[in-house]
Amino acid sequence: MRMSNDECRTRRSLPLGGRTVHSSFVIDYSASAWAFTLLEVMIALTIFFLAIVSILGSVSRSLGAARSLQQKFPDISALVADLMLTNRVEEGTGGGDFGDLFPGYAWTGYTNQIATNGLFQIDFVIRSVKGRQSVEWTNSIYLWRPDSKVATFGRRL
Numbered sequence: 507m508r509m510s511n512d513e514c515r516t517r518r519s520l521p522l523g524g525r526t527v528h529s530s531f532v533i534d535y536s537a538s539a540w541a542f543t544l545l546e547v548m549i550a551l552t553i554f555f556l557a558i559v560s561i562l563g564s565v566s567r568s569l570g571a572a573r574s575l576q577q578k579f580p581d582i583s584a585l586v587a588d589l590m591l592t593n594r595v596e597e598g599t600g601g602g603d604f605g606d607l608f609p610g611y612a613w614t615g616y617t618n619q620i621a622t623n624g625l626f627q628i629d630f631v632i633r634s635v636k637g638r639q640s641v642e643w644t645n646s647i648y649l650w651r652p653d654s655k656v657a658t659f660g661r662r663l
Contacts (some may be wrong), residue, residue, distance in 0.1 A: 579611070579634070579641075580607070580608040580611050580632060581632075581645075582613075582630045582632070582645045582647070584604075585613060585615065585630055586630075586647055589628065589649060590649075593651060593653045593654075594651060594653055594654045594655070595617060595626050595628070595649055595651045595654045596617065596654065596655060597617050597619055597626075598617055599614065599615065599617070600614070600615045600617075601613055601614035601615060610634055610635070610636060611632060611633070611634045612632070612633050612634075613630055613631065613632050613633070614630070614631045615628055615629070615630050615631075616628070616631075619654075620648075623650075623652065624650055624653070624654055625648060625649075625650050626648065626649045626650075626651060626654070627646060627647075627648055628646065628647050628648075628649060629644055629645075629646045630644065630645045630646070630647075631643075631644050632644075632645075
């Protein structure tokens with residue numbers, strides 16, 4: 507049942523407990539005041555989903571950038587830092603792995619004296635075997651450690 511505005515005003519001013527109650531607002535019972543139209547809901551949902559998609563795209567790009575900054579393979583900096591702390595270097599071969607920091611990678615170091623004054627060349631070979639693919643690369647450094655044992659046997663002076 508639909509009432510006009512005048513009927514609404516009349517019903518609201520009926521006596522209540524011996525008093526007449528008057529209201530200052532008018533209730534509009536037309537069809538447009540009951541709910542949002544379908545078009546308004548669709549526009550609101552479109553704006554909402556566009557905002558969500560743009561935010562998720564931004565988060566995805568920033569996660570990709572952070573992933574690309576991560577170091578995916580070991581370098582010799584940790585190995586060289588250990589050698590730089592000591593004043594003595596000996597000829598020979600040593601090796602190991604990188605533990606939990608870089609699982610699946612192993613290193614071997616070859617130390618050779620190249621001059622009788624304590625100049626050493628240290629070659630580091632880093633290996634990784636993942637499935638059928640085997641990766642190996644070599645880095646070399648030179649260290650001058652005059653306090654090291656100098657082997658003169660079999661070398662030209």
